[in-house]
Amino acid sequence: MSNMNLTLKIWRQKDAQSKGVMETYEVKDISPDSSFLEMLDVLNENLVSQKQEPIAFDHDCREGICGTCSLYISGRAHGPMRGVTTCQLHMRSFKDGDTIYIEPWRSKAMPVIKDLIVDRSAFDRIQQAGGFISVNTSGNTQDANGIPIPKGDADKAFDAAACIGCGACVATCKNGSAMLFVSAKVSQFALLPQGRVEAAKRVLNMVHQMDKEGFGNCTNTGACEVECPKGISLENIARMNREYLSAKVVSDEKIG
Amino acid sequence: MSYSSIGRKVVMGLTGLFLITFITIHLLINSFSLVGPELFNAGSKFMGTNPVIQTMQYVLALGFIIHIIMGIRLTIQNNAARPIKYVHNDPSANSTFSSRYMIFTGVLVLLFLILHLKDFFVPIKFEHGTFGEDYDLLVRVFSNPLYVFIYVVAFVGLSIHLHHGFQSAFQSLGWNHPKYTPFVKKLGLVFCYVVGIGFSSIALFHYFNSL
Numbered sequence A: 001m002s003n004m005n006l007t008l009k010i011w012r013q014k015d016a017q018s019k020g021v022m023e024t025y026e027v028k029d030i031s032p033d034s035s036f037l038e039m040l041d042v043l044n045e046n047l048v049s050q051k052q053e054p055i056a057f058d059h060d061c062r063e064g065i066c067g068t069c070s071l072y073i074s075g076r077a078h079g080p081m082r083g084v085t086t087c088q089l090h091m092r093s094f095k096d097g098d099t100i101y102i103e104p105w106r107s108k109a110m111p112v113i114k115d116l117i118v119d120r121s122a123f124d125r126i127q128q129a130g131g132f133i134s135v136n137t138s139g140n141t142q143d144a145n146g147i148p149i150p151k152g153d154a155d156k157a158f159d160a161a162a163c164i165g166c167g168a169c170v171a172t173c174k175n176g177s178a179m180l181f182v183s184a185k186v187s188q189f190a191l192l193p194q195g196r197v198e199a200a201k202r203v204l205n206m207v208h209q210m211d212k213e214g215f216g217n218c219t220n221t222g223a224c225e226v227e228c229p230k231g232i233s234l235e236n237i238a239r240m241n242r243e244y245l246s247a248k249v250v251s252d253e254k255i256g
Numbered sequence B: 001m002s003y004s005s006i007g008r009k010v011v012m013g014l015t016g017l018f019l020i021t022f023i024t025i026h027l028l029i030n031s032f033s034l035v036g037p038e039l040f041n042a043g044s045k046f047m048g049t050n051p052v053i054q055t056m057q058y059v060l061a062l063g064f065i066i067h068i069i070m071g072i073r074l075t076i077q078n079n080a081a082r083p084i085k086y087v088h089n090d091p092s093a094n095s096t097f098s099s100r101y102m103i104f105t106g107v108l109v110l111l112f113l114i115l116h117l118k119d120f121f122v123p124i125k126f127e128h129g130t131f132g133e134d135y136d137l138l139v140r141v142f143s144n145p146l147y148v149f150i151y152v153v154a155f156v157g158l159s160i161h162l163h164h165g166f167q168s169a170f171q172s173l174g175w176n177h178p179k180y181t182p183f184v185k186k187l188g189l190v191f192c193y194v195v196g197i198g199f200s201s202i203a204l205f206h207y208f209n210s211l
Ligand code: HEM
Pocket: A218, A219, A220, B009, B010, B012, B013, B014, B015, B016, B017, B019, B020, B023, B067, B068, B071, B072, B074, B075, B102, B103, B105, B106, B107, B109, B110, B161, B162, B164, B165, B166, B168, B169, B170, B172, B173
C-alpha cells in the first residue's frame, strides 16, 4: 500500500465558552502503517511550523489501555474498526483521497474544553459516588484469593472491569446515555463477594450521580456495545437494572 | 420511581408489555371476523360486557397514557443530553432502524389510535343500534380504501415499534439471561411480523370482500 493524501474536516473550538466550527485540512504522504494519532501528529507538526495553533486532542498510553484517547471519526466512536481505541486505529483502515470527519464526543455531560478534548470528569464523580469497596487496610488485610469465587462470576467481573472509561458508549448513544459505563462499574463489584457488601448503596448512588450529570436514558439500541473498545456487554446494563430495582424495592439503603 | 432513569425505563417496559398483551387479545378478536359475523359479534359482545374486561379498559387507557407521556418525556430528555449534534454521524453502523425511530413509530400509532377510537370505539360503546351489528360496522369501515391504507401504514409502524420494543422491554426490566434472551429476541421478531401482517391482512380481507 502506498502513502496517502487525505482531506480532514476537524472540529476547532478555542475554549469551552467559544462556538466551534469544522475546519478543513489536507495531509500528504501519510504512511498506511502509521496510527491515526500519528497522522494527527504529522498535521500538528505542519501547523506548528506554519505558526498556527495545533489541534488539541487527548491521548496518553497510545496502546489501548488508558482510555484517554477519544475522537468521533467519520460518524463512529474510535473510528470504523470494532474493539479498538483511536490510538490502536491505523491509517490502513482508510483509502487514499478519503475525506475524514473528526469531531469531539458530543454530550451535555461531557462538554468540549478545546478542539477535540472533552471534560470527562462526570465519570470520575460517578465513580466517587460508589465505584469502590471499603476495606480496612490495617496491615492484616485478608487475601482476596482466600474467598472462593465461581469461575463464571470471576470471568464476568473481570470482563466488566475491562472498561477503561473512555466514554465512547456515551458518544455513540443516540440518547447520550452512560448506562454501559456505569453498569460495567456496578457489575465488576456486584458479581464478587467483596463487592456485595455495599452493592445496594453503590448502585443507588452511582445511578443517582449519573442522572444528576445530565446523561440520557437508555433505550437499548445497543450501539454502545458495538462501539465499546473493550467489548463491555449489554448484560451488564440488565444486571444494573436488576440491582437497582432490588435496591430500591427491597433494601433499606437510601441515596446518599 | 420515575425520578431515576432506570425507574423511567422500568415504567416504559412494564406498560409496553401490558400493551403487548392487549394487542395480542385484540388481534385474536379481530381474527374471529375472518370466520364469520356470528363469531366476531360474540367476541365483540364478550369484550363489551365482561366485567373483568370492562374494568381492564380503564387500566388499559391508563397504560397507554403513561406509556405515551413517559415515551415523550424520555425522548425530550434524551435529545437534551446531546445539545450539539454530530456534523457527520453513522448510526446505522451500530444500531437498528427500529431502535432509533421509536418515537416516530410510537406517534404514528398514537395518531392512528385517535382515528381508530373515533371510528370503532365510540360507535360501539356509545352509538349501539345505529349501525346494525359490530360486524356490519367493521365491514363498512373497511370498505373505504383510504381507511384501509391508513390502517395498514399504522400497523407497519406498530410492527417496527415492536421489532425493537418487544425484546427491549425484557432488557429494561433486567431480564437478560444467556439461556433465555436469544429465545426472547426470536419471539419478538415473530411477534412483530404476526402483529403487522395479522392486522393488515384482516383489513385487506374485508376490503377485497366488499368489492
Ligand atoms: C399498542 C401500542 C404500543 C405498544 C404495544 C408499545 C410497546 C412498546 C414497548 C414494548 C416498548 C419497549 C419498552 C422498553 O424498552 O422498556 C416501547 C417503547 C417506546 N414506546 Fe411504545 N408501544 C405502543 C404505543 C406507543 C405510543 C402510542 C407511543 C407514543 C408516543 C409510544 C412511544 C414509545 C417510545 C418513545 C418508546 C421508546 C422508549 C424506550 O425504549 O424506552 N409507544 N413501546
